[in-house]
Amino acid sequence: MNFTTSRAAKAAVMAVLVSSVAACGLPRSGPNKSEIYAGSVLKGGDAFVVSVNSRVTRATSVMPAFGFSSRFSGAGVVGSDTISPGDVLGLTIFENVKDDPLLGNTGQRVSALDEVQVDGQGYIFVPYAGKIKAAGQTPDSLRQIITQKLDSQTPDPQVTVARLAGDGQTVTVSGAVSGQGVFPIERPTRTLSSMIAKAGGVAIEPAVAVVRVTRGGETGKVWLQDLYENPGLDIALRGGDKIVVERDQRAFVALGATGAQSLVPFETQTLSAIEAIAQVGGLNTSLADPTGVFVFRNETAAVANTVLGRKDLKGEQRMVYVLDLTQPTGMFEARDFLIRDGDTLYVTEAPFTQWSKTIAAITGTAGAADTLASVGSSTASSGN
Incomplete structure (x- = not known):
């Protein structure tokens, strides 16, 4: 095989490969x-x-607007001493007699009822005073009611009432907080932000934290940063509220000639x-x-x-x-x-x-053509 034949062979191989590349197209990330x-x-x-x-x-x-309806924002702060169903009370009754007290033994003027549970209907039972509606009362108003009930049976009774535990006025805090759990509504934790603080604060970046509150069948939510910056969003809590702190679920898709091609979560509001x-x-x-x-x-x-x-x-x-x-x-x-x-x-x-890819493809094709031509030439020489 002479030199002219060799060049012709290489040209033919290159033409075939270039035609093949042109017909198949080149890889790319999407439409132009x-x-x-x-x-x-x-x-x-x-x-x-x-x-x-x-x-x-x-x-x-x-942008989607977050916030609370008037049912949430219009609710006043619950008094920390308001008695609710499920609360535990401590009653102490002092009687002005020595020999035959109504509640205690002989010589015992002070009777203590350490744990009186307010039932689901809001009532408590006090010996000799009967069944008394306690829910909705303050400890002082309940004290007056019990005193009136006992006054006709023992001379000048003195009664004290203490709210020992707020089981009836509790909220549930869950999600991305440091300490999930059920927490009583007390004087320091009567608002949303203070209750989140009671739960240890959020465990994610504040910029992507959303706070959701469910009360009955209604739910409202707010950005955590907005809650801290706008006092009007710091709603008063009610017993049974469910508070969930969660990461913002919004995301976008990045494709094409970017540094990364993926589903990308939002990092800011x-x-x-x-x-x-x-x-x-x-x-x-x-x-x-x-x-x-x-x-x-x-x-x-x-x-x-x-x-x-x-x-x-x-x-x-x-x-x-x-x-x-x-x-x-x-x-x-x-x-x-x-x-x-x-x-x-x-x-x-x-x-x-695309031009660069075409040139690279042609360059690779030319190299392949040289290789094939060399192989053909060697085969022809060995056959002679």
């Missing part, structure tokens, strides 16, 4: 800009593709596009196209109509928001545009990336 725009409503697709500006940012800055990019390690400098940063979202009809300047859209709309970080205000727009729960942040690859 032109393919995304081709899916827009204007071109017969089913998504609205919108460039982000200050007007769009204002229209889409809709609000998250801008530029913060989201930074949270996943920024743009991949060897792959990313900074003119092609996209946010995919299902938008409510109200917001979509506002963004598009329309009034006819009904139901959820597929929206694709475009950020161009190379524009003079691009970084500011990315800083102000808010990411929402369920968003997909996608960064396209730069056009040269």
Whole structure:
């Protein structure tokens, strides 16, 4: 085989491999800009593709509002000495007689009832005074009632009432706190923030902590940071309240030419596009196209109509928001545009990336062609 034949063989092998690469396509992380725009409503697709500006940012800055209804915020602080069903009381009765006291033995003027349980209906039983409604009373008002009941049976009785345990006025604290448990509502723990402190405080980052309170069949929740910063959210507690501290469950998906491709939890109450990019390690400098940063979202009809300047859209709309970080205000727009729960942040690859992959593929193909031609030449020489 002569030199001309060898070159022809290599050229033929290279042509076949390059054709194969072209036919199969090159690997990439997802659609390019032109393919995304081709899916827009204007071109017969089913998504609205919108460039982000200050007007769009204002229209889409809709975040879920946390707070408590009037049932929670309008409830007054429970008195720490108010008696409730389940409470344990201590009664001491002094009788002004020596020989034949009503409650004690002869010569015993003081009778102590150490643990008197308030039943589920709110009543207690006191010997010779009978069944008495204790729930809703303060220790002092209950003392007066017992005194009146006994006054006709023993001369000048003196009664003291103490609330020993607040089993009937308790709340349950669970979730991401240092000490979960059932805690009584006492003078230092009559509000939400003080009860969380009683449970040892939160065991997660305060920036992502959400506090949920369930009372009866109604639930309200608030950001922990807002609770600390706004006294109006520090609601008064009621017996039976269930308090749960949990991590914010919101997340977005990062795909394409970013530092990481994954489901990413929120780390703050609000998250801008530029913060989201930074949270996943920024743009991949060897792959990313900074003119092609996209946010995919299902938008409510109200917001979509506002963004598009329309009034006819009904139901959820597929929206694709475009950020161009190379524009003079691009970084500011990315800083102000808010990411929402369920968003997909996608960064396209730069056009040269595909060229680089093509060149690499061709270079590899050329090496393969040289190898095959060399093998063919050696085979031909050995056959001569």
